[in-house]
Amino acid sequence: VPIEYTTSLEGVEPEHLKGFFEGWPSAPSTDRHLDVLKGSYCVVLARETNSPQVIGFANALSDGVLYAFVPLLEVLPEHRGRGIGTALVRRLLAELDDFYAVDLMCDPELQPFYDRFGMHRSVGMVIRRP
Numbered sequence: 384v385p386i387e388y389t390t391s392l393e394g395v396e397p398e399h400l401k402g403f404f405e406g407w408p409s410a411p412s413t414d415r416h417l418d419v420l421k422g423s424y425c426v427v428l429a430r431e432t433n434s435p436q437v438i439g440f441a442n443a444l445s446d447g448v449l450y451a452f453v454p455l456l457e458v459l460p461e462h463r464g465r466g467i468g469t470a471l472v473r474r475l476l477a478e479l480d481d482f483y484a485v486d487l488m489c490d491p492e493l494q495p496f497y498d499r500f501g502m503h504r505s506v507g508m509v510i511r512r513p
């Protein structure tokens with residue numbers, strides 16, 4: 384089935400967001416997930432043609448001038464390894480083309496995945512409150 388990508392949240396309901404936040408100790412509800420997307424500076428969603436179900440997404444936060452930050456990227460487990468994650472990041476970075484900085488945090492094993500987009504390895508500090 385062909386995959387379609389959109390930066391619009393039009394028609395997206397909580398029930399279209401099932402199955403995400405795999406492995407999180409307390410995963411946000413689908414309602415909260417939709418709130419996250421609505422509160423984002425921009426989003427990219429992946430869906431199979433003619434299905435409302437979201438199978439992958441990425442979002443960005445931004446000050447609208449200099450900095451954008453990519454907090455979340457996930458493809459549903461059964462759809463991984465088909466290039467959807469790569470396509471989501473490429474589309475999100477295209478949306479963020481004009482910013483001085485685009486930052487994201489990831490585990491070391493994911494750095495090779497992000498290398499392909501011309502991103503540079505860095506270090507950071509975080510607070511997490513699960």
Ligand SMILES: CC(C)(COP(=O)(O)OP(=O)(O)OC[C@H]1O[C@@H](n2cnc3c(N)ncnc32)[C@H](O)[C@@H]1OP(=O)(O)O)[C@@H](O)C(=O)NCCC(=O)NCCS
Pocket residue numbers: 455456457458459462463464465466467468469470488489490492493496
């Ligand atoms: C990371 C993720 C979005 C990739 O999605 P995907 O649709 O499988 O990505 P692609 O099919 O475009 O795969 C691209 C490459 O990344 C590699 N890759 C994917 N996930 C990886 C991981 N967890 N660790 C190391 N490499 C990974 C794949 O092996 C593939 O390599 P190849 O092109 O050389 O074969 C997906 O694995 C996922 O949702 N993981 C759980 C959430 C997560 O870790 N998100 C990132 C937070 S920083």
